[in-house]
Amino acid sequence: MAPPPACFRYPVHVPIHRLADQLVNQIAAGEVVERPAAVVKELVENSLDAGATRIDVEVVGGGLDAIVVRDDGGGIPQAELALALAAHATSKIATLDELEAVGSLGFRGEALASILAVARFSLASRTAEAAHGWQVGGAGAASGATPEPVAMPCGTKVEVHDLFFNTPARRKFMRQPATERRHVEQRLRCLALARPEVAFGFSSDARRVLEFARAAGTVALEARVNAVCGKEFLTNALAIDEARAGLRLYGWVGLPAFARNQADLQYLFVNGRVVRDKLLGHALRRAYADVLHSTRYPAFVLYLELDPARVDVNVHPAKTEVRFRDAATVHDFMLGAVHGAIRRARPDAEQHRVETFALPARSTGVAGAEDTPRAPPAGGGFSYSAPYRAGLALGRPGAGMGVGDWALADAVRRLEVPADSVPAAAEGDGNYALGRPLAQLLGVYILAENRGGLVLVDAHAAHERVLYERLKRQLAAGAIPSQALLVPESVRLGDDEIERLLAEREKLGRLGFRFDRSGPESILLRGVPPLIAHTDCSALLAELASGSAEGDSRHLFDEALDAQERVLANVACKAAIKANRHLTLAEMDALLRDMERTERSGQCNHGRPTWVQIGMPELDRLFLRGR
Amino acid sequence: MNIVISRGNLLSALQQVIGVVERRQSLPILGNVFLRVSDDQLELRTTDLEIQIGCAVQVQNLAPGSVTAPARKLYDICRGLPEGSEIELQEQEGRLRVKSGRSRYVLATLPAADFPELEQIEGQATFEMPSAVLKSLIVRTQFAMAQQDVRYYLNGLLLEVADKTMRAVATDGHRLAVSEEAVECTSEAGGQYIVPRKTVLEVARLLDVQDATVKLGLAAGQLVMRVNDCTLVSKLVDGSYPEYKRVIPENGDHCAVANREAVKQALTRAAILSNEKFRGVRVGLASGVMKIETQNPDQEEAFEEVSIAYEGEDLTIGFNVTYLLDALNAMNGEEFALEMRGPDASGLIYDEKIPQHKYVVMPMRL
Ligand SMILES: Nc1ncnc2c1ncn2[C@@H]1O[C@H](COP(=O)(O)OP(=O)(O)OP(=O)(O)O)[C@@H](O)[C@H]1O
Ligand SMILES: [Mg+2]
Numbered sequence: 003m004a005p006p007p008a009c010f011r012y013p014v015h016v017p018i019h020r021l022a023d024q025l026v027n028q029i030a031a032g033e034v035v036e037r038p039a040a041v042v043k044e045l046v047e048n049s050l051d052a053g054a055t056r057i058d059v060e061v062v063g064g065g066l067d068a069i070v071v072r073d074d075g076g077g078i079p080q081a082e083l084a085l086a087l088a089a090h091a092t093s094k095i096a097t098l099d100e101l102e103a104v105g106s107l108g109f110r111g112e113a114l115a116s117i118l119a120v121a122r123f124s125l126a127s128r129t130a131e132a133a134h135g136w137q138v139g140g141a142g143a144a145s146g147a148t149p150e151p152v153a154m155p156c157g158t159k160v161e162v163h164d165l166f167f168n169t170p171a172r173r174k175f176m177r178q179p180a181t182e183r184r185h186v187e188q189r190l191r192c193l194a195l196a197r198p199e200v201a202f203g204f205s206s207d208a209r210r211v212l213e214f215a216r217a218a219g220t221v222a223l224e225a226r227v228n229a230v231c232g233k234e235f236l237t238n239a240l241a242i243d244e245a246r247a248g249l250r251l252y253g254w255v256g257l258p259a260f261a262r263n264q265a266d267l268q269y270l271f272v273n274g275r276v277v278r279d280k281l282l283g284h285a286l287r288r289a290y291a292d293v294l295h296s297t298r299y300p301a302f303v304l305y306l307e308l309d310p311a312r313v314d315v316n317v318h319p320a321k322t323e324v325r326f327r328d329a330a331t332v333h334d335f336m337l338g339a340v341h342g343a344i345r346r347a348r349p350d351a352e353q354h355r356v357e358t359f360a361l362p363a364r365s366t367g368v369a370g371a372e373d374t375p376r377a378p379p380a381g382g383g384f385s386y387s388a389p390y391r392a393g394l395a396l397g398r399p400g401a402g403m404g405v406g407d408w409a410l411a412d413a414v415r416r417l418e419v420p421a422d423s424v425p426a427a428a429e430g431d432g433n434y435a436l437g438r439p440l441a442q443l444l445g446v447y448i449l450a451e452n453r454g455g456l457v458l459v460d461a462h463a464a465h466e467r468v469l470y471e472r473l474k475r476q477l478a479a480g481a482i483p484s485q486a487l488l489v490p491e492s493v494r495l496g497d498d499e500i501e502r503l504l505a506e507r508e509k510l511g512r513l514g515f516r517f518d519r520s521g522p523e524s525i526l527l528r529g530v531p532p533l534i535a536h537t538d539c540s541a542l543l544a545e546l547a548s549g550s551a552e553g554d555s556r557h558l559f560d561e562a563l564d565a566q567e568r569v570l571a572n573v574a575c576k577a578a579i580k581a582n583r584h585l586t587l588a589e590m591d592a593l594l595r596d597m598e599r600t601e602r603s604g605q606c607n608h609g610r611p612t613w614v615q616i617g618m619p620e621l622d623r624l625f626l627r628g629r
Numbered sequence: 630m631n632i633v634i635s636r637g638n639l640l641s642a643l644q645q646v647i648g649v650v651e652r653r654q655s656l657p658i659l660g661n662v663f664l665r666v667s668d669d670q671l672e673l674r675t676t677d678l679e680i681q682i683g684c685a686v687q688v689q690n691l692a693p694g695s696v697t698a699p700a701r702k703l704y705d706i707c708r709g710l711p712e713g714s715e716i717e718l719q720e721q722e723g724r725l726r727v728k729s730g731r732s733r734y735v736l737a738t739l740p741a742a743d744f745p746e747l748e749q750i751e752g753q754a755t756f757e758m759p760s761a762v763l764k765s766l767i768v769r770t771q772f773a774m775a776q777q778d779v780r781y782y783l784n785g786l787l788l789e790v791a792d793k794t795m796r797a798v799a800t801d802g803h804r805l806a807v808s809e810e811a812v813e814c815t816s817e818a819g820g821q822y823i824v825p826r827k828t829v830l831e832v833a834r835l836l837d838v839q840d841a842t843v844k845l846g847l848a849a850g851q852l853v854m855r856v857n858d859c860t861l862v863s864k865l866v867d868g869s870y871p872e873y874k875r876v877i878p879e880n881g882d883h884c885a886v887a888n889r890e891a892v893k894q895a896l897t898r899a900a901i902l903s904n905e906k907f908r909g910v911r912v913g914l915a916s917g918v919m920k921i922e923t924q925n926p927d928q929e930e931a932f933e934e935v936s937i938a939y940e941g942e943d944l945t946i947g948f949n950v951t952y953l954l955d956a957l958n959a960m961n962g963e964e965f966a967l968e969m970r971g972p973d974a975s976g977l978i979y980d981e982k983i984p985q986h987k988y989v990v991m992p993m994r995l
Contacts, residue, residue, distance in 0.1 A: 483909050483993045485803050485991065485993045485994075486991035486993065487803065488802055488803060488876045489802070528973075532906070532908075532993065533907075536775065536776070536778045536779070536801070537779055538779040570906075
């Protein structure tokens with residue numbers, strides 16, 4: 003053997019030895035409790051596992067100085083108290099089978115030991131049978147002292163002081179107490195949403211911050227959602243409750259128009275566990291893909307329930323990720339349910355009038371109290387697009403068929419039609435969801451009248467959506483040509499990925515991708531869909547191949563289509579009628595009828611609403627007319 | 630600096646250099662035109678750091694000096710002044726005063742010393758040719774350049790020099806245009822140079838002159854072109870161009886000769902009913918006739934027949950009609966030849982009289 007190069011030096015040998023328990027726990031703590039919010043999460047989860055009906059959390063200094071969690075759960079018997087603090091000690095599972103089907107939030111027996119390793123800690127608990135409670139404590143490690151009696155109600159109380167007092171490096175990473183407090187609060191909101199049947203209280207520096215009463219049943223769940231997410235969420239959300247193949251998804255998804263600038267209203271629970279899951283996140287993004295601008299975030303509160311044996315919760319140190327045994331089924335179920343709800347959100351006038359577009363209570367009250375009419379509330383007096391409710395089919399599909407198609411060329415031609423020639427189909431028929439057009443307001447909005455009152459339509463946004471949906475239908479109809487490449491591109495891929503692509507070669511061919519295998523680890527891309535020909539198609543294909551690894555091949559086609567749909571969205575936006583284009587009544591009528599026939603017509607491609615309804619009661623209120 | 634110049638002279642000089650100035654830029658001085666007066670010459674120069682164009686005009690020199698001023702504003706003012714007027718440009722206390730008749734303008738300036746200049750690289754291969762020759766190379770090919778393609782080297786024109794010929798090649802990956810001319814070269818030069826899209830357009834603009842001689846210098850990374858009093862310096866695209874020669878088919882089995890204008894018009898009409906997004910048409914060759922067919926998603930259909938000279942088996946291939954039209958528009962002969970080999974193989978379009986200009990179009994599976 004050649005001697006090592008001159009610069010190479012053998013390290014001084016250090017004998018292998020076992021780490022001290024405390025150090026082991028501190029290392030584990032690094033992953034389990036990275037900040038006060040994580041401590042709170044672990045303690046509250048323990049309380050939930052113990053069957054608590056009320057949980058109170060107090061923090062001092064954002065949790066860095068003190069965290070106290072109290073519950074009225076089953077408690078821990080005196081004999082097991084010391085063990086509860088030991089690492090790898092749990093009452094929740096005993097065998098691998100139990101781990102694989104675990105229903106409780108905890109299962110590692112690691113949380114308390116980890117917290118203890120990095121804080122001054124005390125645990126007091128009293129079971130229903132015990133005459134009084136018992137308390138043990140420690141700082142950095144279990145004290146070893148025997149439990150001492152303590153007076154307390156049934157349940158458990160955990161106190162954590164001086165978090166990270168013995169790991170100064172970690173302590174330095176902590177933010178301002180106010181920031182840490184916000185994180186704790188956010189985590190608690192999440193937990194409160196996950197378990198509406200449990201009452202929660204939270205105070206910080208002796209000030210009450212949150213108080214959620216116990217709730218049961220749907221109404222109560224709504225109340226909890228209102229309390230956590232704010233009232234506007236539910237008024238702008240579509241309810242979902244679907245079950246299939248042992249999966250149940252319920253909750254609410256926000257209307258596209260209610261999308262947010264950040265991902266701050268996204269709650270997803272799998273069997274009551276708060277998770278951030280890539281697969282489910284992907285399904286949700288796709289469900290919203292063509293009604294939301296990519297810089298906007300949908301709002302949702304969703305609960306997914308399935309047999310615990312079908313999810314693996316043991317994949318992330320903080321238990322915030324899960325893995326599904328049949329990922330593709332779950333993904334598609336989720337996508338289908340959410341997508342369906344959004345798609346069904348079509349105009350329905352009845353829903354409008356009853357449920358939505360109420361003036362804010364403020365202006366109603368004031369108007370009633372004063373005798374001079376006040377100016378109508380400016381701008382924000384009406385909420386947008388909230389009328390769309392899932393599952394309500396359109397009253398009269400195809401009613402306006404006689405008007406013909408709203409192609410741009412047609413529209414131009416129809417400009418020559420005299421303005422007063424309203425199509426016969428609409429004459430005397432006030433039954434259309436979006437009503438009969440009355441006039442165009444300042445070249446931008448169409449005013450229409452339906453049974454509910456006044457309908458306002460943003461003509462450009464609506465037309466854009468109608469065009470886009472039509473283009474997409476054409477695309478999906480399988481008429482996608484494939485532009486041959488002058489120089490075929492070689493794409494390097496793994497063997498599995500190539501196999502996957504080859505297995506779907508014919509279908510991808512119908513989407514415009516033509517390719518052959520050219521070697522053990524490469525394919526030759528020969529033809530691409532013209533719509534995206536100037537982009538990096540070989541990268542897209544590689545992405546398709548690798549992206550489909552987790553799910554089934556359906557995602558592959560979805561992505562291949564999506565890339566082209568994004569182009570179509572752009573095309574539709576450019577082709578749609580612009581503001582200040584004068585529209586005749588016939589044109590407006592055609593557009594309204596087209597909207598009624600079009601899926602997802604409630605928003606333009608950028609997620610802005612395309613129409614709003616102002617009901618008669620609202621109008622009456624503006625004029626202080628009693629009804 | 631103080632000069633008097635006729636509006637016509639100043640305007641045409643500004644026209645030469647204005648194309649380089651982007652409407653929006655991060656560096657304010659790049660929105661300016663550099664002006665320098667020495668002897669009885671005014672030198673103008675603009676740059677976007679990739680391309681630089683300079684030119685010189687005769688002026689009446691009242692005081693030498695140099696300054697930079699907003700290029701577009703100066704250009705627009707100059708254009709708006711009445712024809713035949715005289716313009717006085719005077720730099721005073723960091724401002725540029727523009728006077729003409731009873732019009733007076735004061736423009737903000739930036740120091741001439743700060744104006745960036747592209748250094749010219751030594752050791753270029755230089756060529757001399759009539760401006761019409763270079764112009765023809767560009768006009769016959771530039772339409773096939775890619776636009777904002779991720780394969781950045783396609784967003785430009787390849788100039789290839791070998792054996793006293795210069796060849797221009799452009800492709801967007803789906804069609805290719807190649808054109809060849811004999812040129813005089815000072816040295817035994819050879820090599821490939823990718824000229825960026827914007828430079829190609831600027832060069833073509835500067836070549837809009839009658840009977841001038843162009844001096845073209847090519848070096849690794851740089852192109853210099855001199856025509857009349859203008860000098861263009863441009864960076865070249867750093868990258869290797871696809872091996873285009875392989876994709877030019879040698880001799881096709883199915884060769885048709887047709888009247889260019891007739892086919893062009895038939896294609897233009899048929900295109901109206903092709904799918905707006907994909908622009909696909911079917912081109913069929915049969916004995917003595919070319920058939921053009923297309924339809925759109927609204928089930929509207931177009932069908933055209935044009936008499937051609939063709940004897941061979943029947944053959945139908947789909948194409949993007951834009952690609953065919955682009956090629957036919959770039960040609961000027963009365964007739965053209967079309968060679969096709971099969972539904973997955975490229976089509977070749979050329980003029981039998983000048984076969985050094987060729988167009989390759991890949992089919993589209995419809
Ligand atoms: N609030 C509580 N009420 C009743 N028992 C508790 C409570 N907190 C902890 N325990 C008991 O202490 C044990 C250890 O808790 P710990 O949080 O360390 O582990 P775990 O919950 O079993 O698993 P994990 O590490 O995944 O949280 C639990 O198994 C449980 O039996
Ligand atoms: Mg636990």
